[in-house]
Every structure is written in C-alpha cells, then in structure tokens.
Amino acid sequence: MALASGVRFAERALLRPWALLRGTTLGRTEPAAGGGGDGARRFGSQRVLVEPDAASGVAVMKLRNPPINALSLELLTELVISLEKLENDKTFRGVILTSDCPRVFCAGLDLTEICGRNPAHCAEYWKAMQELWLRTYLSSLVLVAAINGACPAGGCIIALSCDCRVLADNPKYRIGLNETLLGIIAPFWLKDTYVNTIGHRASEQALQLGSLFPPAEALQVGLVDQVVPEDQVQSTALSEMARWLAVPEPGSSQVGPIFFRSRAPADQEHDAKGHRRPPAEAARRRHPELCQLRLQRLHPEVAAGVLGEAPTEERLRAVLPARVLAKPILVGTVALEDSSPVFAHLKLLRALCFAHLPRRP
Numbered sequence: 001m002a003l004a005s006g007v008r009f010a011e012r013a014l015l016r017p018w019a020l021l022r023g024t025t026l027g028r029t030e031p032a033a034g035g036g037g038d039g040a041r042r043f044g045s046q047r048v049l050v051e052p053d054a055a056s057g058v059a060v061m062k063l064r065n066p067p068i069n070a071l072s073l074e075l076l077t078e079l080v081i082s083l084e085k086l087e088n089d090k091t092f093r094g095v096i097l098t099s100d101c102p103r104v105f106c107a108g109l110d111l112t113e114i115c116g117r118n119p120a121h122c123a124e125y126w127k128a129m130q131e132l133w134l135r136t137y138l139s140s141l142v143l144v145a146a147i148n149g150a151c152p153a154g155g156c157i158i159a160l161s162c163d164c165r166v167l168a169d170n171p172k173y174r175i176g177l178n179e180t181l182l183g184i185i186a187p188f189w190l191k192d193t194y195v196n197t198i199g200h201r202a203s204e205q206a207l208q209l210g211s212l213f214p215p216a217e218a219l220q221v222g223l224v225d226q227v228v229p230e231d232q233v234q235s236t237a238l239s240e241m242a243r244w245l246a247v248p249e250p251g252s253s254q255v256g257p258i259f260f261r262s263r264a265p266a267d268q269e270h271d272a273k274g275h276r277r278p279p280a281e282a283a284r285r286r287h288p289e290l291c292q293l294r295l296q297r298l299h300p301e302v303a304a305g306v307l308g309e310a311p312t313e314e315r316l317r318a319v320l321p322a323r324v325l326a327k328p329i330l331v332g333t334v335a336l337e338d339s340s341p342v343f344a345h346l347k348l349l350r351a352l353c354f355a356h357l358p359r360r361p
C-alpha cells in the first residue's frame with residue numbers, strides 16, 4: 001500500500017542479486033497486448049511478464065517459470081527488478097500478481113537451488129529470497145494477488161505479502177505454509193506473517209501441521225479475501241485494486257504497510273534533513289542483520305538438535321519431488337545476529353534449517 005505519494009524506491013535493491021545474474025534478458029519492452037492505445041508498453045524478462053495500464057496506474061505482473069513457477073534465483077531476481085521498475089515509475093500505484101503457468105500460482109522455493117548446492121550459492125539464493133520478501137512486504141504499491149493455481153509455501157508467502165488475495169475456486173488450488181512437512185522450520189518472520197493474517201491459534205495449528213487449505217477453507221480462515229470462479233479471478237482482482245486505490249493517498253499513508261508492518265524510530269525512517277528514507281533503506285537500518293547473513297554447514301546431529309527432532313527419511317521421501325530427492329539436501333542454517341533490533345514481525349530468517357537427507361541409492 002502506498003506510504004505517501006512521494007515515496008518511491010529510488011534506492012537500489014538491498015542486496016542487488018541481479019548483479020550476479022548472467023544470460024538473463026531484462027527490461028525487454030514490447031507493445032502491450034490489445035494495442036496499448038494509452039502508450040503503455042508491455043515489458044518484462046524471461047520469467048516475468050508485465051502488462052502495464054498507464055491509464056489506470058495498474059500493472060499486471062505474471063510469473064512464468066514453467067512448469068510450476070518455482071522461485072529459482074532467476075525468477076526471484078527478475079521479480080525484484082520488475083517491482084522496482086514499477087515502484088520507480090510514478091505512473092503506477094498498483095500491481096496485480098498472478099501466474100502465467102496453468103494450475104500453479106507458485107510452487108514456492110525452487111528446491112533444486114538448495115539441494116546439493118554449495119553454501120555460497122545457498123547464501124546468494126537466500127539473499128535474493130529476502131530481497132523479494134522485503135520488496136513485496138514493504139512495497140509502496142498496492143499489491144493484489146490473483147491466485148490462479150496452487151499456492152504452497154513460498155508462493156503463499158508472496159500472496160501474504162500482498163494487500164489483498166483473490167483465489168480461484170478450484171479444490172486443487174490449495175494454499176498454505178507446508179514447510180514443516182518438508183522438514184523445514186518456519187522462520188519466525190514467516191510465522192508472524194501468518195499470524196498477522198489468520199490469527200494466532202489458526203497459525204499455530206496450520207503451521208505445525210503444514211496445512212494446505214482448499215479455497216473454501218482458506219476463505220473461512222481468512223487466508224484469502226475472496227474466492228471466485230476461475231474465469232473471474234482477474235476481474236475480481238481489478239475490482240479489489242480499484243477499491244484500494246480509491247482511498248486518497250494522504251489518508252492511506254497513515255495506515256499503510258509501514259504503519260502496520262514496522263514500528264521504526266523516526267531517525268530510521270527519516271534522514272538528517274528530515275526526508276523520508278525509501279522503505280528498503282529504512283528496513284536495512286532497522287535490520288542490520290539483513291547484511292550479516294551467515295550460512296553454516298551443519299552436521300546432521302547438529303541440525304537435528306536445531307530442528308528438535310529430525311524428520312524421518314520416509315516422511316521426506318513422501319513429500320519431496322523425486323527430482324529433488326536425487327540430490328543431497330544441504331544441512332544448513334541461515335542465521336542472523338542475536339543482538340539485532342527487535343521488531344517482532346520484521347525480524348528475518350533467524351534460522352531456517354534443512355534436514356539431512358542421504359543420497360538416493
């Protein structure tokens with residue numbers, strides 16, 4: 001949600017993960033579908049298609065990383081760049097996030113990015129993931145998720161960082177945070193995001209059980225705001241967007257995400273001259289731990305200690321895709337400095353542990 005009309009992300013992304021990308025075509029521009037009579041031009045990258053409508057100030061952003069929109073490093077990076085581009089363009093006030101892949105909104109983290117990869121790659125990947133979460137969660141744009149497919153784990157987190165969620169009414173399109181079923185400990189910021197949306201008790205149950213909710217239940221628990229027939233997801237998302245954008249900006253800035261999602265002292269929100277800092281810069285000041293990401297390779301016993309109880313191999317084999325199981329899973333933890341400032345729901349990635357899994361025979 002817009003903080004104030006003048007607030008845009010002039011700042012470069014915190015961790016600039018795209019600098020590490022090779023062979024990716026970015027910023028390609030082409031005429032918008034349907035003629036683009038208002039001068040708006042479609043742009044995007046290999047994995048993110050952006051259809052801007054300058055007249056309404058709304059862009060539709062489509063994830064297209066087939067078959068399942070797994071959040072690869074490239075997709076994470078391209079999403080961050082596309083969002084930044086729109087945030088820096090004063091024409092746009094809202095973005096509808098949706099999928100270009102049939103039946104799947106987003107499958108969450110690309111498990112192949114963290115299985116059998118070296119710690120340096122994992123660290124780079126986690127940084128990109130953090131960056132996208134910050135970009136969406138603290139965005140100055142109104143974000144509406146038009147969820148037109150399955151939405152587990154990281155996909156659900158993206159949806160939860162939007163201001164509003166519209167889900168297609170298809171029982172196969174389940175949404176939720178199923179991390180525990182993969183042997184992943186949900187970091188507390190993820191837990192807090194859940195709690196902020198569906199409340200404490202519902203989160204406690206859903207997170208521990210790794211529940212994935214079908215549409216009716218997702219609506220009932222408050223995980224999504226609307227459930228509509230599949231062919232109405234886009235139009236409903238646009239109606240919701242209109243409702244959010246109808247709020248005058250000076251008013252909405254009082255109750256935007258910065259209001260709800262952080263409680264930063266004024267000196268972190270403003271520079272010495274009293275100018276409001278870009279949200280990403282303010283977040284970095286509030287959370288220096290973001291810059292101190294550490295990745296450690298742990299022995300299985302240590303990981304088991306961190307996890308409390310190591311998930312059994314059988315359990316993991318039952319839930320993990322076969323392709324992923326063919327590789328060893330990195331036993332690691334991404335940890336933050338304990339002395340970091342406490343802002344309950346913005347503390348990031350204190351520990352995210354992956355269980356050890358031996359190579360498939």
Ligand SMILES: CC/C=C\CC/C=C/CC(=O)SCCNC(=O)CCNC(=O)[C@H](O)C(C)(C)COP(=O)(O)OP(=O)(O)OC[C@H]1O[C@@H](n2cnc3c(N)ncnc32)[C@H](O)[C@@H]1OP(=O)(O)O
Binds near residue numbers: 106108110133154
């Ligand atoms: C901004 C993000 C911020 C925070 C993130 C916080 C942390 C989040 C943790 C995670 O996200 S962990 C990832 C958890 N994801 C899942 O549990 C999803 C698992 N996948 C599925 O449930 C299904 O694949 C699907 C419902 C998404 C799609 O079903 P379907 O259309 O039937 O396709 P397949 O199951 O046949 O899958 C096709 C293909 O894709 C591979 N695959 C599936 N999920 C992943 C994945 N997450 N990463 C990598 N690869 C994945 C699957 O193995 C198939 O591969 P083949 O080689 O066998 O074709």
